[in-house]
Each structure stands twice: as structure tokens, then as C-alpha cells.
Amino acid sequence: MAIHSLYDEVVTITYDYLGPAADRFVVRQIRNHLGKDPEQLTPKDLRRLIDWIRLAMRLISNDSHIIDRYVTDLERLARSRQS
Amino acid sequence: MQAQSKKVYYWYGVLVVIYVLLTLLPAPDKITLAKYHLSSTGLRLLDLTILIPSLAMWLAAFYGYRRLHVYSQTIRGAKDGKPTANLAAGLLVLALGLPLSSILSSALALIARNHTGFAPAATIISNYAAVLYPLAAFIYIGMGARQLGELSERRLSYMQANLVALVVIALGVVFCDLIARSHHDISISYHMSYTLVMLTMAIPYMYIWFLGLLAVMELYSYSKRVNGILYRKSWGLLAFGLGSIIVIDIVLQYLSTMSTWLNGLSLSGLLVLLYILLLALAVAFIVVAFGTKRLMKIEEV
Numbered sequence: 001m002a003i004h005s006l007y008d009e010v011v012t013i014t015y016d017y018l019g020p021a022a023d024r025f026v027v028r029q030i031r032n033h034l035g036k037d038p039e040q041l042t043p044k045d046l047r048r049l050i051d052w053i054r055l056a057m058r059l060i061s062n063d064s065h066i067i068d069r070y071v072t073d074l075e076r077l078a079r080s081r082q083s
Numbered sequence: 084m085q086a087q088s089k090k091v092y093y094w095y096g097v098l099v100v101i102y103v104l105l106t107l108l109p110a111p112d113k114i115t116l117a118k119y120h121l122s123s124t125g126l127r128l129l130d131l132t133i134l135i136p137s138l139a140m141w142l143a144a145f146y147g148y149r150r151l152h153v154y155s156q157t158i159r160g161a162k163d164g165k166p167t168a169n170l171a172a173g174l175l176v177l178a179l180g181l182p183l184s185s186i187l188s189s190a191l192a193l194i195a196r197n198h199t200g201f202a203p204a205a206t207i208i209s210n211y212a213a214v215l216y217p218l219a220a221f222i223y224i225g226m227g228a229r230q231l232g233e234l235s236e237r238r239l240s241y242m243q244a245n246l247v248a249l250v251v252i253a254l255g256v257v258f259c260d261l262i263a264r265s266h267h268d269i270s271i272s273y274h275m276s277y278t279l280v281m282l283t284m285a286i287p288y289m290y291i292w293f294l295g296l297l298a299v300m301e302l303y304s305y306s307k308r309v310n311g312i313l314y315r316k317s318w319g320l321l322a323f324g325l326g327s328i329i330v331i332d333i334v335l336q337y338l339s340t341m342s343t344w345l346n347g348l349s350l351s352g353l354l355v356l357l358y359i360l361l362l363a364l365a366v367a368f369i370v371v372a373f374g375t376k377r378l379m380k381i382e383e384v
Contacts, residue, residue: 015310015311016310016311016312017311017312017313017314018311018313018314018381019309019310019311019314019315020161020162020163020234020309020310020311020314021158021163021311021314021378021381021382022311022314023161024158024161024382025381025382025384028384056384059380059384060313060380060381060384061313061316063313066312066313
């Protein structure tokens with residue numbers, strides 16, 4: 001079974017919201033706001049990344065329902081990685 | 084990249100100057116003055132009422148193209164980069180083809196006015212130019228739409244494929260019937276034999292309509308089925324704009340081949356039809372620009 005990095009899991013969740021633009025979006029958030037390469041993303045970074053993603057999504061869309069759902073999905077991932 | 088893409092507006096400026104000079108500098112055509120019972124000043128004012136909306140529509144076309152081009156350059160290297168670049172290339176051919184074909188027609192008509200023997204050649208060249216640029220544009224748009232379809236891993240449904248075939252057949256049959264009915268007029272309107280018109284005009288037009296309508300279906304399908312709720316919403320507007328451009332362009336091609344019917348319309352009828360089509364085309368190009376702007380937002384944050 002293939003081992004997925006945390007970055008891959010964030011992209012998989014994002015794919016449901018941003019489709020083919022998901023990978024590019026996540027890479028930009030990690031590089032620009034966390035100053036890291038995507039593969040260096042750790043569970044500790046997730047909370048900060050989610051905050052940045054929430055902010056970025058508000059600039060992209062006015063649909064708060066979709067944004068909340070996306071953030072909830074990411075928070076679920078963060079909880080599962082911390083436990 | 085932005086500055087480089089702005090170069091298209093210089094081209095727009097050059098084409099506008101050429102077209103305005105070709106339209107307004109030569110003395111008014113006496114045949115047109117007599118046909119519509121107009122004075123020279125009246126014809127000049129009429130020229131302006133067609134010129135200004137045409138220039139606005141061309142500007143909208145260049146604007147729509149530029150937006151899509153910048154987006155395709157931003158995502159180049161990504162899976163959806165190449166299909167989007169092909170769509171942008173198709174829009175560029177349309178944006179350039181619209182003024183270039185008008186300039187060519189005006190220049191040829193001007194030569195034909197002074198050299199009557201050149202009139203048939205002028206008509207034939209203009210007719211083929213009107214076929215060639217949409218053919219090139221729709222090939223690019225069709226390629227882009229197909230590649231997007233492959234990207235979403237969903238093919239057109241059996242129903243959708245059948246619908247495209249049915250519409251193209253219906254359009255083609257009516258088109259060929261119109262040509263056949265005006266068989267005695269063909270030498271006047273096309274300056275070519277019936278067989279040549281069928282082989283070198285009707286077949287390419289039907290192929291263009293097939294490419295265009297297939298692209299509309301592929302784009303519609305992509306915008307409905309591609310993954311990503313927000314990406315899909317943004318693509319919906321872009322696909323609607325591109326689809327509208329294709330459909331309006333097909334209507335324009337259809338009408339341009341029905342010169343006998345158009346000649347029967349009154350001047351006001353002709354103008355109303357022209358304004359509606361120019362406005363619809365301009366709006367469609369602006370919709371493309373707005374759809375692209377939404378997609379670009381995803382890439383900017």
C-alpha cells in the first residue's frame with residue numbers, strides 16, 4: 001500500500017473543492033505562508049496552514065457553507081494526525 | 084507576462100486604424116447610395132453606427148482572449164494548462180480573424196469598385212477567408228475542449244454525441260437546400276459553380292459546425308463534471324461564454340452564406356440583426372473574461 005504524505009492528504013481533501021487547481025493552491029499556501037517545501041509539512045504546521053487556507057478561500061469565494069465544509073475536513077485530518 | 088500579453092492591444096489598435104481608414108476614406112459607393120436612397124453624409128453616419136459597435140466587439144474579443152491567455156500561462160505545466168492554452172489560441176484566431184476578414188473584405192471590395200473585372204475574385208477570396216479563420220479557431224477550441232474532457236476522465240454521453248450529430252445534419256441539410264434553391268443565383272452570389280460551392284464551402288462549413296458544437300458539448304460536460312466544487316463553478320461561467328461565442332459565430336457563418344435572403348431585408352431590419360449579433364458576441368467574450376477572472380483568483384491567493 002502506498003504511503004501518503006501529509007501534503008498528499010491535504011491535496012486530496014482540497015481536490016474536492018478546487019479540482020485540478022488543488023495541488024497548485026496547496027503548494028502556494030505551504031511555500032508562501034509556512035516557508036516550507038510541501039513534503040516538509042508536519043502535523044504541527046497543519047493548524048497554521050488551515051488558518052491561511054481559510055483566509056485564502058474567503059478571497060476566492062463568498063460561499064461560507066463550502067468554505068466551512070472544507071475547513072472542517074481539514075480539521076478532521078489535523079485531529080487524526082495529532083491523535 | 085502581463086506586459087507581453089498587452090501587446091495584443093497594439094495589434095487591435097493597428098487593425099482598428101486600418102479598418103477605419105478603409106471604411107471612411109474612400110468616396111461612398113454610388114450603388115449603395117442608390118440602393119438605400121441615402122446621401123453621402125447619411126451613408127457616412129450609417130458607416131459609423133456599424134463601425135463603432137464592431138470596434139467595441141473586437142475589443143471585447145481581444146479582452147476575452149487576453150484574460151484566458153494570461154490564465155493559461157499562469158497554469159502552464161499543469162494538467163489543465165495545455166487544454167486552456169489551446170482554448171486561448173482558438174480565441175486569438177477568432178479575435179484576429181474578425182477584424183482581419185473585415186479588412187480583407189473592405190480592401191477587396193474597394194479594388195473591385197474600381198476594377199469591375201476583379202469583383203468575382205474579390206467575392207471568392209472573401210468567402211474563403213470567412214471559412215478559413217473559424218476553421219482554424221474551432222480546431223484549436225475543439226482540441227482544448229477534448230483535452231479537458233480527457234482530463235475529467237468522462238466521455239460525452241451517447242445522447243450528447245447523437246444530439247451534436249443531429250444538429251449538424253439539420254444545419255447542413257437546410258444549408259445545402261438553401262444553396263440548391265438559389266441555384267440560378269449561385270454565379271451571382273458565389274461566382275463559383277454549384278459543385279465547387281458544395282465541395283469547398285458547404286463541407287468545410289458543416290465540419291466547422293460539427294467541431295464547434297462538439298466543443299460546446301465537451302465544455303458543458305467538463306464544467307458540470309470536473310472535480311472541485313469551486314473550480315467547477317468558475318469553469319461554468321467560462322464554458323458558458325466560450326459556448327456562446329461558438330454558437331453565435333455559427334449563426335453569423337450561417338447568415339453570411341444566406342446573402343440572397345439578407346439582401347431581401349430592409350435596411351433597418353439588417354441593422355437590428357447586425358446590432359443584436361454584435362452585442363451578443365461582445366457579451367459572450369466579456370463573459371469569458373469574467374469566468375477566467377474567477378479562475379485566476381484561485382491561482383492568485
